[in-house]
Amino acid sequence: MEIKIQPAAAGQRRSKPADETKLVFGKTFSDHMFMMDYFADQGGWQNPRIVPHQNLVLDPAAMVLHYGQGIFEGLKAYRCADGSLQLFRPEKNMERFNRSARRMCMPEIDVELQLQVLNALLKLDQEWVPHNQGASLYIRPTMIASEPALGVRPAHQYLYYIITGPVGAYYPEGFNPVKIYVSDEYVRAVRGGVGEAKTMANYAASLYAQEVAKKKGFTQVLWLDAVERAYIEEVGTSNIFFRIADELVTPPLGGSILPGITRQSVIELARHWGWKVSERRITVAEVVEGITSRRVQEIFGSGTAAVISPVGELCYKDEQYQVQDGKVGEWARRLYDEIIAIQYGQKVDPFGWTRKVHTQ
Secondary structure: OOOEEOOOOHHHOOOOOOOHHHOOOOOOOOOEEEEEEEEHHHOEEEEEEEEEOOOOOOOOOEOHHHHOOEEEOOEEEEEOOOOOEEEEOHHHHHHHHHHHHHHOOOOOOOHHHHHHHHHHHHHHOHHHOOOOOOOEEEEEEEEEEOOEOOOOOOOOEEEEEEEEEEEOOOOOOOOOOEEEEEEOOOOOOOOOOOOOOOEHHHHHHHHHHHHHHHHOOOOEEEEEOOOOOOEEEEEOOEEEEEEEOOEEEEOOOOOOOOOOHHHHHHHHHHHHOOOEEEEOOOEHHHHHHHHHHOOEEEEEEEEOOOEEEEEEEEEEOOEEEEOOOOOOOHHHHHHHHHHHHHHOOOOOOOOOOEEEOOOO
């Protein structure tokens, strides 16, 4: 598909952050965005275009506003030492985007087309990719039901768009250990629901418990299963891992957990290094006992935003449990260093995970 490009005029361009070491997550956006429309009765996807970053114009009856048909993805562009740009496993994000679309009764978009339009957008806004390691350009592909209609059914019209913006660390703590709060009162998702889709409703469902945790002084919520409220599922913004007696344990994908790209990378790296890895159900009781007996050597989250997020403290039923000495664990550090080095092109990528952005 031919992409129409409308470069931002001088008056439409945004001010770039003066200090890349002080970037915060999700507050600054680049000059341009990609947009494309879908009409079921007009042959599907059409009018791919790159335009200046702008407000969306939606009818107040747009179905996303009433029935929640909306999905998104999150990935990053990294600047290497030689100035080139690259992406980390972007095809996995696009494949997951399509899985989310299927679950939400929305049209899929060819993976190569998604990568093509993303490359065109990054080529135009390449100067927005930070030069400072630890900073990157966050990329947010999104699809919403734009058809103006009331009635509970899948929409016939959709808008797909991509916005980008330079970001620093997701958590204020950076790579320092965070404190997480186990919620046994509220649940995020249930098997058979939409927990494995990256849809807006999942995040809306998490907000109340997140506020409860924040008021108690914790960074994130650790979710339990919605039926027995005993088995650990994931953290609000990442998948979760436990190092138990030199075995890496993570909950299995069962329909209520987001299949993270970083999660998959951690598992593949760990197995490549010869570590024992188990994807199995694990109860919060086992984790608490393991922390107390010191069998649990490390806990960390994994996700695109923070990459690896060490957990120094866990709170369950108003009891606080410090993980070992509360510091960054050996395995978390090694995984973080390795993934970051591959993402920024500092190490040879033996897995074919990176994809160069063509900026010429």
